[in-house]
Amino acid sequence: MTLQLYFAPGTIAGASVLALLESRLQATFLPVDFSAAQQQSESYLKVNPKGRVPALITDFGVLTETGAILEYIARLAPDAGLIPDAPDAAARMHEMMYYLASTMHVNHAHKLRGHRWADQETSHQDMTAKVPETMATSCAWVEEQLSGTFVCGNALTLADLYLFTICTWLKGDGVDITNYPKLNVHFTRMVGRDSVQTALKQGLLPEITT
Structure with missing residues (x-):
């Protein structure tokens, strides 16, 4: 089976891209050009009526929603170890993922x-102005949760792929990741x-800037 993933660089679909690469499953990556509003095109809406990515x-x-896609990929490739075997570690993984999503x-x-x-446009302006504060608050919470090499200790899980993808947005959101030492180490480790x-080389993720 060859999976097909609709994605757009710079979106949360990056987590699914990384899960497919980590799992070494056969996959075709199908870009959706947000700059041309392809996510709202008639052809794409037939794939995903939500008009969003990812779609697998x-x-x-067709499977949509990042959490569901990540879980499916991990179940297809159990040897990749993207879901912890221990119930407590799996619960911590899901705790982080649900927080990131919600x-x-x-x-x-x-x-x-x-x-x-x-x-109202004024409401949009207020929400935009609040983003650096709310994202910084989220970074502070994540910082408190990190205690090992990865979210669940010393083994990479789905939560790390999810977290890394969101952290690629921080600079654009006005948040300096270096203010969160453990989160910054995690991000740097993931980049490597x-x-x-x-x-990055295949253009499946945008250029990383910190």
Whole structure:
């Protein structure tokens, strides 16, 4: 089976890109050009009516939502160890992922996606202005959670791929990652991984700036 992943560099789809590379599953990467609004095109909406990425084409149909895609990839490639065996470690992994999805990603989205929550332009401006503060608050929480090499100790998991992808947004969100020493070490370590370097060379991730 060859999986097909619709993605756009610089979006949360980067986590799914990295999961596929880490798992060494056969995959085709299909870029969606947000600058041309391809995510709202008729052809793409037939793939994912939500008009968002990622979207993964599988033997059983189209799978959307980052958390679900990451879990599916990890289950297809158990030898990659992207989900911990120990229940407590797996719970910590999911705790981080759910926080990133429900809070930190939403904080970031307030900068460019204010229309999802409000109609008035002044409301959009207020949300944008708040982003550096809310993202910094999220970084502080993550910093407190990190105690080992990775989110769940010394083994890479899905949570690390998710966290790294979101941290690539921090500079643009007005947050200096070096203010969070453990998070900065985690980010630097992730940049050095073969999966990240491969994704950068193939244009699957945007250029990393800190």
